[in-house]
Amino acid sequence: MLGLVVAVSASANVTSLKANAKMSPRSMAQKIERVAQVKTAKALPGKFMLKGAPMRAAGDVITTQPAGELRTYTRSGEAITYNESLSLTLQSGTMNIVFADGNKVYLQDPVYGLGTGAWVEGTINAAGTKITVPTGQYLYWSNSGYGLILDWGSTFFTTETDPDTGEESQILDYASDTSVTEVTYTVDGDNISLDNSLGDAYNFDGSTGLSAIWDDDLSWQGFIEWNTVFTYNGTVEPGEGFDPSSMITEQPEGELVEYMRSGDAIIYSSGYYLDEQSGTAYIVYAPDGETVYLKNPIYGLESLNTWVKGTISGNKITVPLGQFISWNTSYNYGLILGWGSVNSSATFTQDATVTAITYTINGNVITLDNTVGGAVSGGFSGCTGLAAIWNDDLSWQGFINWNTVYNKLDEAVPAVPSDPEPLEWTDSGSEDGMSNLYFTINLEDVNGTLMHESNLSYSIYVDNDEIFTFDAATYAADNSTIFAAGVDLTEIPYNVRDYDFYPQRCYFYRTNADGFDRFFTWRIGLQVHNTVDGVKNSSNIVYLEVFDEPVTGKPGDVNGDGEVDIEDVTALISRVLGNNPDPFIEANANVNGEGEIDIEDVTALISLVLGNS
8 A cells, every 4th residue: 555645746858768568648747836745544433434336355356358349438537646746637548448238338447547457347328328337346456455446535635734843734635425336427429428526637636536545444545537538439450451570670671861850749758748859860762662661750759769661652651550660579569650639638539530641752851741730849739640559459658749840961971060068967876776967969060060860979978088988798787789799888879779878868877876886076078979981070078067076186185175184084994894985086095105095094094184194
């Protein structure tokens, strides 16, 4: 069971999909800035009782799709979800409903965001206008002997005062409505709406709707939804005409042409983000003069490194939809090309009538046809374009492109790259995880001409122009393909997308934890290389000073603060005992000048601190 003492926070914008695993969008970039804590609602003796369905055991959780007609609906509405913190979010994705024999219906994952895969049972009236679902049905069962059940209730804020500090804080509480033993949905043509719910997308409190609570103490799990609507858009055959074995992962034969990419996009990484398309697009023109291949046609999913096949005729490129761009062998589903629209509330609707997309060629410019939407720089107001959807249920993965334009790059010539822009450093400190360097590489050379990404690479430097070497034995442990040959690297290809490397970000292993030394003392830098026909030109090294520059050349000033005192003794003793004090100036720690850092240096340093020579 989770203890829900959390705060709302926006997630970092990481544009690359790090794992080929199915994810459910959980939160919007447009987050409420109010800080909210949540208090678990514990059962009081005699106050609560389980409602609706009777107490069940693990075997009563319906995990297998029931027999009957399966319909997949587009989902919309509002919700509060929990994933390490509470988020106000707009419902999206799909909802599966099975219409079984008689008047039985089954809804999968009725509470948005939980994603347990469980089904709940209900009935539909003879007129087909009302679905009724008893509360108390199990959504999840733990081996520890308790489970999550379907519930109806409301959220509200209470104020608590810290008895020690007197500070007041708002606590988000939840109350189960014991009078509600079933929920109903109204069926109106292709729309199914949850009845009697209340709330809006801008407030945590005052929401009344469908929720999930634990059966042992009736405490809230942090999920509730309201204003829920399911919309039926008909059916299509997922990936029609294609199968996972047809997915193209190797560069096809033909002429490879590089283009500079522009346009607008929504990308997903623990939330939706508006972004401007950038970087390089690749098209292979096959020898037959009729076939073309586009690499990573959807911006934001470049880490997939897959190609889709099309044809060229005159000034038109045609690409059939339904082609696979990823496949998860463990779960037997994958991402396919789709076409659809996203409204201003970030709800996606697939257009199953579109079976192929076209691009118009105008000289050196290629434009994706029939997209709709304004530039994201002016704010998002809805769009229509090329999207990524899952082949098993046609749900949206959270990536869509519009206003897409490819500008053919001029022939590459040797040129000096522009200096990278100021860097940002995030240190994981003493916590588990990895530190990272974020940077921006200007794709124009010093003369303002666009360079080819495939010719660019970068090197990391630390402190006094010391180059950092990425150790293959360490970094290949995360299946980084660029270390497949087991060779240490001092240059990283700019456009590689791997576990530790992305075009604008580089991840480093532990820097402060026990057993790891921070690999730089005070600054970290980056240099860009442009190699054309064997000629390499490099930018200046641009440094970011992360820590204060240490004072060196003063024996005994172990921590580099300019003074020789008891703090230096403490740091030196820690080092001799096998720890990794930080900061630590090696040159100043060899106090007696014998070349070794040992207990004799501690003795000499104590003598210095006491005023002896």
